[in-house]
Amino acid sequence: MTAMHPAPGGPSPGNHANHVRIDPQQLAMLWQLAARARDAQTEATLGFTVVNETLSLLPYRQAAWWRGTAPGTVAAVSGLPESDPNAPYVQWLGALCRVLARAPETAAPAAADATVAPPTERARAFTAADLAVDPAAAHVVQDWQAWWPEHGLWLPLADRGGRPLGGVVFARDAAWTAVDCALLGELAQVWAHAFAAFGPRPSWFERARVILKPGRQQRRVLIALAVACLIPVRLTVLAPAEVTPKDPFVVRAPLDGVIDRLYVQPNQPVAAGTPLLGLDATTLQSRYALARKDFDTAQEEYRQTAQLAVTDDRNRLDMAERKGKLDQSAVQLDYTAQQLARVRVNAARAGVAVFADPNEWTGKAVAVGEKILLLADPAHVELSAYVPVADNVDVKAGATITLYPKSSPLATYEARIDSVAYRAEPTPDGVLAYRIRATFRDGTAQPPLGAMGTARIHGNWVPLFYYVLRRPLTLARQWLGW
Numbered sequence: 001m002t003a004m005h006p007a008p009g010g011p012s013p014g015n016h017a018n019h020v021r022i023d024p025q026q027l028a029m030l031w032q033l034a035a036r037a038r039d040a041q042t043e044a045t046l047g048f049t050v051v052n053e054t055l056s057l058l059p060y061r062q063a064a065w066w067r068g069t070a071p072g073t074v075a076a077v078s079g080l081p082e083s084d085p086n087a088p089y090v091q092w093l094g095a096l097c098r099v100l101a102r103a104p105e106t107a108a109p110a111a112a113d114a115t116v117a118p119p120t121e122r123a124r125a126f127t128a129a130d131l132a133v134d135p136a137a138a139h140v141v142q143d144w145q146a147w148w149p150e151h152g153l154w155l156p157l158a159d160r161g162g163r164p165l166g167g168v169v170f171a172r173d174a175a176w177t178a179v180d181c182a183l184l185g186e187l188a189q190v191w192a193h194a195f196a197a198f199g200p201r202p203s204w205f206e207r208a209r210v211i212l213k214p215g216r217q218q219r220r221v222l223i224a225l226a227v228a229c230l231i232p233v234r235l236t237v238l239a240p241a242e243v244t245p246k247d248p249f250v251v252r253a254p255l256d257g258v259i260d261r262l263y264v265q266p267n268q269p270v271a272a273g274t275p276l277l278g279l280d281a282t283t284l285q286s287r288y289a290l291a292r293k294d295f296d297t298a299q300e301e302y303r304q305t306a307q308l309a310v311t312d313d314r315n316r317l318d319m320a321e322r323k324g325k326l327d328q329s330a331v332q333l334d335y336t337a338q339q340l341a342r343v344r345v346n347a348a349r350a351g352v353a354v355f356a357d358p359n360e361w362t363g364k365a366v367a368v369g370e371k372i373l374l375l376a377d378p379a380h381v382e383l384s385a386y387v388p389v390a391d392n393v394d395v396k397a398g399a400t401i402t403l404y405p406k407s408s409p410l411a412t413y414e415a416r417i418d419s420v421a422y423r424a425e426p427t428p429d430g431v432l433a434y435r436i437r438a439t440f441r442d443g444t445a446q447p448p449l450g451a452m453g454t455a456r457i458h459g460n461w462v463p464l465f466y467y468v469l470r471r472p473l474t475l476a477r478q479w480l481g482w
Helices: 024-039 043-056 088-102 135-142 178-198 204-211 216-229 282-308 313-341 464-480
Strands: 002-005 018-021 062-067 073-077 124-126 151-158 164-172 232-245 249-252 257-262 275-279 344-346 351-354 371-376 381-388 400-405 413-420 432-440 452-463
Touching (some): 024 043, 043 073, 043 178, 073 088, 088 164, 204 216, 381 400
Antiparallel strands (some): 062 164, 232 452, 249 371
């Protein structure tokens, strides 16, 4: 096999190249190492494979895998099952790798012999003398002889986007050849791809920074964002809603009293004249009995006075007074009888009885005119939605509203807004909201009475940037007062 690498400081491979011949056995071992790297299940396994099993491809005395994530750590060292960050040798390796990562120009000078490794874009051979030119590497050069042989090789790794992942460093007594660099350069691509799979995914900020790098792509993205901000969208708001009866008949308490019992159940269909409820008649029956007794007494007194008036003129004067008492007792008796007749409330029209638990009404004292239940027509319903004050989008009559009932997640019902309350009122949940009434479209299926769900209310058309920034701007105005 023949590989090509650019000459140091020279032209691209298309113009001039150094040809490297690779032994077939080395090529087979290269494929095996690449397969082992791809099969690694964890980053630790991959690092152990890199620094130890590469010895079967080419000779070296020391190797280490340095993870470039700040501040940079030596994750694997050849000959050791785990890397101890507190070990002096590992600390020296970390300092060396940081120097090499900061100085990509560090490389061994080109040799006249083609077997000496040229400083390629991937593998860079170096010695202590090469690092001595960097003042920051003085402490590394000073301890070189204590830890390492003469020749080192730095193999930087980067992902497809060019983001540095770290590097692998090798050391041995003999100089690194062009064949060594070619083999390690091929392995570096496999290792970089494998380490990138274990590394953290780039954040949205990093991706955005790559996309918005100055250039043609940045201009395209900015133009696309500007156009997208002007796309017209419709303001919508979600609000809790329920299906309520339209123009229901309100059944009220006919007089002051206590409810004795309800004869119907919630949502029970009733016909006209069906008994709905009855009030306790004990007090009224006592009043009626007393009124009857008073009437009978007044009637008897009047009769006696009328008989005496035939023979006695003085009794004629009492007849008018007795007549007045008789008429008053008759009126009181008639009024009490009418009240007693109103104790039982019957349905004025056919419909469905709409009220809560009947046990809550039994034994409850009510005042005259107090609302007890509704008689609703199931085919004559409307939609009531409650829009929170914070979510109001200037809803107007005639706008479209869509109901998504909870009982039928696949069904939707369209309606048209009839009225919007001008004043917000607290809902049963304690939320200050505007009540919206809407009528369902004629000729379409209507939801059942009492169905609850979520209503989507459609407002005006606005640009996309206003749709996105509407709530943040509202909060900003509340805090800043402008």
